[in-house]
Amino acid sequence: MHELPLTEDILRIATQHAAGKPIIAIYLVIGDLTSFVDDAIQFYFDLIAPRTLAEGATLHFRRVAVRFRCRSCETEFAPVNHDWHCPACGALGGEVIAGKEFLVESIEVATEE
Template identity: 30%
Template sequence: MHELGIAEAVLDALERRAEGRPVASARVRVGALLHVHEASFAQSFALVAEGSVAAGAEVELVVVPAELACRACGRSSPVTEPVASCPVCGAVAVELRGGDELVLERLAYRPAGQPTG
């Protein structure tokens, strides 16, 4: 379950950004090619965030497709799986861009004194 490693990376980014302030929620942009299963991620995040500034925080995942650029026809197509040919013209001279990002887009802090969970 690679979601555990991704959850740890997200928690690390949250802790660095929060600087000790309690986190209520966050939004993370994740590339489709990372194949993150949302339920597994939520469970993993809850586990790794226990006892941290992000304990009980809600994390929204925004899945971003990769882009397949065809060198033959010049068209670009969003893809969620690596492909070997252009879905428009069938050419194999393609370039895959993105789809592997993991970006902390937003975080919101919990008001002081508000309980976690």
């Protein structure tokens, strides 16, 4: 359910940057550690985009895989099958260095002709 306010943010950011031009596409970056679901964002977007500059715009999702930096040995690793142990020293988890991203990377607007 929390995708609705998120999708409203996406729409607000995109329309602010569109400077009055129709939006063709919105490029999103979403880390795998967030619980945001692409389909839910698309669902809400389809609900709230009509009658805005973003009506009919295509959403593009780029997922970012989770990466940790081990606090014990500083090895950077990507967890495999939800096993969050450092492959070098066996310590559990570590500092998250990727996977929590959520941002509007860019938008594409119609060019004036």
